[in-house]
Amino acid sequence: MNTYLIHLANKYMNENKRSLESLLKPRSVAVIGASRREGSLGNKIFNNLLESDFKGPVFPINPNADDISSVKAYPSIFDIPEPVDLAVIAVPAEFVLEAAEQCGLKGVKALVVISAGFAENGREGVNRQRDLASICRHHGMRLVGPNCMGVLNTDPNVSLNATFSHVFPPQGDIAMATQSGALGLVILEYARNLNIGLSTFVSVGNKADVSSNDLLEYWRDDPNTSVIMLYLESFGNPKKFARLARSISPSKPIVAVKSGRSPQGSKATASHTGALATADVAVDALFAQTGIIRVDSLEQLFDVSDFLSKQPLPRGNRVAILTNGGGPGALAADACSAAGLELTPLSDETLAGLKALLPVRASLANPIDITDVGASEYRGALSLLASDDNIDAVIVIFIPPVFACPEEVAVVIKDLAPEFRRRGKPMVASFMGQRGCVPGTTLPAGAAGVPSFAFPEAAVYVLARALDYGRQRQKQKGTIPEFPDIDRQKAKEIVDSAPDGWLQPVEVFSLLECYGIKALGIRSAANLEQATAAAQEIGYPVVLKIDSNTIVHKTEAGGIILDIGSPEELQTAYDGLMKRMSIAGFVTGVRGVTVQKMAGEGIELIAGVIHDAIFGQLTLFGLGGIYTELFKDSTVRIQPLTDVDANEMVHSIKAYKLLEGFRGSPPADIQAIEELLLRLSALVEDLPRIQELDLNPVRVFAAGKGYAVVDARILLAGNKQHANSVPESVAG
Incomplete structure (x- = not known):
């Protein structure tokens, strides 16, 4: 790429970043459709902005109200005496275009259109969405939506909740984009309940303008974001997505759920978003080549992202399991084996320390079953595992017994988490019987937080995905090799001279030869005489195949005869092949035969x-x-x-x-x-x-x-x- 193109690319990225700051870091917000009526979208969005303590003025727009929630209301966007960075539009679809045009004339920099009734609603909606996007482009406004839930930023210097969800999640370093507004409500609730911190959240809706690609560009350079979560239903520009993801994933993990794996799921997502669903195998390929971590559920999306936000990547696959119950330890061991994680032998020093620390009935093999002991034994055992160089990661399993309470064990884990992090060794927990949570504690929270799960299999899954991601980061990018022996001119002539449709067999093999792809010699023959000459030229033994434009699988039709070793055998094979085709009714479309060299074993x-x-x-x-x-x-x-x-x-x-x-x-x-x-x-x-x-x-x-x-x-x-x-x- 020349210097000028690099300059243009950098200029575009900088402009994209600045334009998205008006969406995610606005200095002022107007709500068009703000309402006094409780339960309405306009009422929820406006009050959420106030309750989130947004660090800027919020202007309600309603021609029929003097004030809303004790804040002066304005009849239109033109009546606001100050500049407006972001306008949130929550009016019926038929009034959105007029509101957007007024915002453009006012000089508003960005819109969030909550309203439905666009591309997801047939031809009229498609036309309305096209016109909305045109208005935004004309006035240089960025657009999130339409048919979306809104945007959110937990940065204390912004504190923006421009959504219709009352939930304001904890501050964190995980950014989230979703194509489903309905799922967005669940996502924010889930994040708050599990104390998983978000930096920003965007519901992109119909993606008339701002897409996941734009957000990836923004989050790549966002200092408040270290992990990116995506819920995807479709791709707009997969090549750009791949380029961005490939550049981001080595430094910031991208964790994604892509719906539409099944034909039924694909149909559902296409009708829901108005976008063409894509083949799932292509999505797998895209994610594999770009380093994106693909998960199968929203629960796994949060589990993996939470781990990557709080824990170091495992340096290898050697795992130790510390448990106070043999059954859960065995389940975790089975899950490790299936996931490619190795239960490594402990060092002699660790074994000696555990033997001195734990009762005789404890099992010192890996999994380490410490039986019914208290929090002090957990502390001692974890300290030994932290310093064992044979171990890359530790899974702590706790079942509340009579002798120890969950709160005490949680404190031990929190106290030792910084030492594990200092050594670059991840630790995950499973508090069984507690749905992964510990009453009265904040086990998963904080910079030294340790993700906790209801069952050990989930902890193993997260470790395995983190290990895969770590290996992906270490992988070389690779190069596209040049082959000097390729005859591109001849190949182009073959293709340019051929009609649309399937190439003739001889043309196919000539094209492969141009690119140095080694194929067995092949000749076409219209009759026995030509077939005999072709076999003589190629050299026996040969294979005889029917040449027909009506037979797809020649093996099933009996159209192939192998290992023909002489002219006499060739004549017998040719006569038998033609007779077989005649009896089977395959004469129509038969052009003759092809003769090919017999392949060796392989x-x-x-x-x-x-x-x-x-x-x-x-x-x-x-x-x-x-x-x-x-x-x-x-x-x-x-x-x-x-x-x-x-x-x-x-x-x-x-x-x-x-x-x-x-x-x-x-x-x-x-x-x-x-x-x-x-x-x-x-x-x-x-x-x-x-x-x-x-x-x-x-x-x-x-x-x-x-x-x-x-x-x-x-x-x-x-x-x-x-x-x-x-x-x-x-x-x-």
Whole structure:
């Protein structure tokens, strides 16, 4: 990127930050639609601003009231004698455009439109939202919403609650964006009940202007924010989202819930937000490549974020469990094993200290069951675990017995938390029977706070996600390699000269050859004479396949004959193949046959690309062959791939154990497969007409022997009639 482009990018980011400060750090707020009527949105929002002790003037706008909550009211925004940074609009949808226009003429810098009745409500609402966004752009106003819950900032110098929720959460360093206003109410209540501190909260609603991308840019440089939480239903610009997340996640963790995993969920989110739901596999790929921590529920969203806000990242996977009950300790141990956490042996010094401290009936193995002892024994045991270099993290489990009370144990944990933090060793707790909370204490609160959970499995889950995130931060970014042997000119000629639809088999393999992707030799033949000549040129043994535009899976149709070793065998195979197709009724669409070199023994894999309407081109890799759809052992990444992406893809499938060498079989040529993925990535990056590409199977051989693409098909975008037809492929 040249200096001028860098200058423009920095200028845009600075302007975006300043414009969002009018939303999240306004010096004055007007509420259009403020009301005396209790229970109305305008009444709730105005009173919430007063009760949160906002550090600036608040102006109620209501032409039918002289004052609201003892504050002078104004008939319109024009009557306010002072400048207004932020206007919150809570009037019926049909009056919003007029109010927004007046705000623009007044010089208001930002709007929060609470009102519903926009893009979520059909064609009329879509047009109204388009006009609202146009008004804001014309006057240079930023817009949150419409159809949103509002914004909130707990900074004592701001103290802004411009939402219709009466809950003002504790001050903290976690920022939160949600696309669901209804969930926002629950989120704020949950944060307050668990004493989880937020820095800022934004309900983006229909995202007519301000989106998650804008907020990510703002929070990246916000000194009051160290963790970012997202509830997402859709993506507006996933490439920009990916770029931002990739730059932020190494320093500030981003934890996200994305709804719409199931087809039913996708349909629900699309109808709710007016946005196109995206394939969940693409979301997984996006998050994996950008370092975003994906969780499955709002509870996990808060659990993981709270941990990351208060505890250091584990340096490794070695865990010690301290419990006063054998059953919960065993459950925690099982959860650790499933999550890839290791119950490490304790050091000799720790074991000696525990033996001197605890009664004979205590179990000193890991999990450490200290049985029914008091808070002093917890203190001594935790002190020993804090100094044990064999341990990366500690899980404390407490079941209230007769001999110790939860409050005393909570005090011990709080007292020792700073020592654990000093040593860079996270500690989490599970106070069972207390719903994770300790009456009369603030166990999860404060800079040295220790997150506490109702059950040990939740504590293990949080540790495991934190460990994954820590490893992600240490991972190299990777590079996109250059391949000097690529013949881009010839590849472009092949694609430019081809009509829309599926490429012919010979064209497919010629295109792969241009990018150095190794495929078995293939020839097309219209009759037996041409097939015999092709086999002679390729060299026996060969494979004979029917060439048809009406048969998709040639194996199921009996359209493939393997291991043909001579001209005589080829003639017999050809005659039998044509007879079989005639009996089966497949004569229509048959153009002839293809002749291909017989592949050697190897593991069958699949590599391919599919175009997603939202995310663009997605690269897939996994176990291939005829069982691809049965086992579904595959992984996906968003284009373009780096060398790190390719390595992770190969290592992430379950079949990787086969590639390593399984039960005496030699290891496969993993390096060659990674290069194949990178060359495939270069191919689809250079040729945007490719709508779909499928290499299946790719047969990989022993280390140093490479691979061979056995079957391939490529679809060029454009003509819907071609795109919906049966692929002309050599697929088996």
